[in-house]
Amino acid sequence: QVQLVESGGGLVQAGGSLRLSCAASGRTFSSYAMGWFRQAPGKEREFVAAISRSGGNTRYADSVKGRFTISRDNAKNTVYLQMNSLKSEDTAVYSCAANFGSATMLVNEYDYWGQGTQVTVSS
Numbered sequence: 001q002v003q004l005v006e007s008g009g010g011l012v013q014a015g016g017s018l019r020l021s022c023a024a025s026g027r028t029f030s031s032y033a034m035g036w037f038r039q040a041p042g043k044e045r046e047f048v049a050a051i052s053r054s055g056g057n058t059r060y061a062d063s064v065k066g067r068f069t070i071s072r073d074n075a076k077n078t079v080y081l082q083m084n085s086l087k088s089e090d091t092a093v094y095s096c097a098a099n100f101g102s103a104t105m106l107v108n109e110y111d112y113w114g115q116g117t118q119v120t121v122s123s
Contacts, residue, residue: 002026002098002112009094009117012086016121020081022096022114029077030054033103035110036070036081038092038119048094049081050103057103064090088123 008020022034035050049060049070058070067086072079079096094117097110104110 002032004096004098004112004114006094006096006114006117009119011120011122014086014088014121014123016086017082017084018086018119020083020094020096020117020119022079022081024077024079024098029072030074032098032100032111034070034072034079035097035099035103035105036079036094037097037107038090038094039116040089040092043092045095045107047105047107050105051079052103059103059105061105083119086119086121088121091119091121093118 003025005023033052036048037045038048039045047061051058051070051072055072067084069082096114098112099110
């Protein structure tokens with residue numbers, strides 16, 4: 001079992017920044033790839049970013065490329081999502097997820113999920 005707890009969400013003005021954290025426990029953190037997803041009201045959950053087990057490979061949704069950065073610290077069992085130049089359309093509940101495969105964009109490939117943290121961007 002893997003437990004994931006997100007933090008760092010909040011209310012920010014458009015153009016501002018936030019850094020989300022996801023703390024993992026339960027199994028060796030470096031044995032699984034991590035992803036960030038988001039879900040806005042009335043919309044399906046969508047991929048945001050993913051990072052491989054070592055941190056050497058990352059991938060991003062086109063909508064956040066160049067603005068968001070995913071990273072991980074395996075010594076701290078934590079994955080981060082640095083969000084810059086935030087837009088109102090980034091408003092959503094952001095969740096981290098773990099899978100024992102690759103840094104995939106596919107939501108169904110992830111085995112464990114956190115509860116999510118709300119990010120609200122005011123225009």
